[in-house]
Structures are given as C-alpha cells and as structure tokens.
Amino acid sequence: MERTLVLIKPDGVERGLIGRIITVFENKGLRIADMKMCKPSKAEAEEHYKEHKGKFFFQELIDYLTEDRIVAMILEGENAIELIRKVNGDKDPLKAEGASIRGKYAIDRTRNLVHASENTENVEREISIWFDCK
Ligand code: ADP
Ligand code: MG
Numbered sequence: 096m097e098r099t100l101v102l103i104k105p106d107g108v109e110r111g112l113i114g115r116i117i118t119v120f121e122n123k124g125l126r127i128a129d130m131k132m133c134k135p136s137k138a139e140a141e142e143h144y145k146e147h148k149g150k151f152f153f154q155e156l157i158d159y160l161t162e163d164r165i166v167a168m169i170l171e172g173e174n175a176i177e178l179i180r181k182v183n184g185d186k187d188p189l190k191a192e193g194a195s196i197r198g199k200y201a202i203d204r205t206r207n208l209v210h211a212s213e214n215t216e217n218v219e220r221e222i223s224i225w226f227d228c229k
Contacts, residue, residue, distance in 0.1 A: 097175040098128060100221040101183075102210040105163035108132075112200060113166055116209065119196055123182060125172040129226065134164045143210075143224055155205055167225035176218065179211040 103116050120127070135143075140160040147153050170179060184195025186207055191198040201207040212218040 096171050097173065097215075098169055098171045099175045099179055099218050100210075100212045100225065101168045101170050101179060102225065103166040103168075104160060104206070104208055104210060105165060106159075106201075106206045107208040108164050108166065110200075112208065115200075116196055117166075117168075119182060120168075120170055120179070123172075123178070125170045125175060125179070127168055128171045129169040130166065131226070132164045132166050133225065135161050137161055139224055143221060152205060159205055165225075169222060169226075176212060176214065180213070183209045183211050 101120070103113055107113060107116055117127070137157060140157045141148070143160070144153070144156055147156060172178065181192075182195060184191030184197035184201075186197070186204065188197065188202050188204065188207070191201070193199065196209055197207050212221050
C-alpha cells in the first residue's frame with residue numbers, strides 16, 4: 096500500500112469545495128489515513144514549493160498558499176501517488192481532463208485547488224512540513 100500527501104489549497108476551502116474534493120478521493124477507494132487544517136506560514140509555503148523558487152510565478156504561489164487555511168491529508172491506496180495526480184488533473188487548465196478535480200472546478204493556472212506529492216521522497220518531506228504545522 097502506498098501513501099501520499101494531498102493539500103486542498105486555500106481556494107478549495109474558500110469556495111466550499113472541501114466536501115466535494117474529499118468525496119472524489121473516497122469514491123475512488125482511497126483511504127484517508129490522517130487529516131488536518133492549518134494556515135500555512137510563509138516559511139512552510141516556501142519549503143513546500145522550494146523546487147519552484149526563482150520561477151516567475153513563485154511569489155504569486157506563496158501569496159496564494161498563505162492567504163487562508165488549507166486541508167492536509169495523508170491518503171493511502173494502490174499506486175496512490177500516480178493515481179491521485181491523475182484524479183487531481185493537469186495543472187494547465189486547458190489540459191486537465193474534464194472528469195478530474197481541476198478539470199471540473201478550476202480555471203486558473205495558479206489557483207487550482209489541490210496539490211499531490213510527485214514521488215516518495217516528496218511524500219515524506221511534505222508530510223513532515225504539514226503534519227508539524229499549526
Ligand atoms: P502540480 O501542482 O501539478 O504539481 P507544479 O509542481 O508544476 O504543478 O506547480 C506547483 C503549483 O504552482 C501549481 O499547482 C500552480 O498552483 C502553480 N503554477 C505552476 N505553474 C504555473 C504557471 N505557469 N503560472 C502560474 N502558476 C503556476
Ligand atoms: Mg508539483
């Protein structure tokens with residue numbers, strides 16, 4: 096069984112989509128192993144997205160992630176890492192499949208509702224950020 100880290104980003108909380116997003120994961124058959132809400136600090140947001148430091152959208156991304164609370168979840172299931180990235184959909188709104196979470200609910204390149212870890216190393220790194228946060 097594989098585990099991964101998912102965030103419902105501030106727009107998902109603000110738009111009242113928490114329940115609908117979680118329902119997608121539960122209906123898919125993924126197990127919620129842990130879940131919490133927290134308001135990201137600048138330091139936590141910058142650590143989480145450190146691979147994007149220096150890119151033109153970095154500051155906008157940090158402002159976005161720190162604007163409100165997020166939901167952090169540890170999800171478990173067969174091939175959970177790859178599977179959930181498919182369920183979330185492509186970050187490009189024009190490429191996200193219609194049935195994916197981003198395909199159904201997001202139109203913006205930055206404000207795209209969800210995050211999911213890309214590999215096992217990031218899963219553990221990101222869990223340690225968000226499951227220590229306030
Ligand atoms: P993903 O969230 O699919 O793993 P990335 O790791 O490439 O995508 O990017 C992290 C986040 O940064 C995206 O989810 C999105 O919020 C934002 N982002 C990525 N690329 C752009 C871009 N070209 N313009 C604006 N925001 C972006
Ligand atoms: Mg990413």
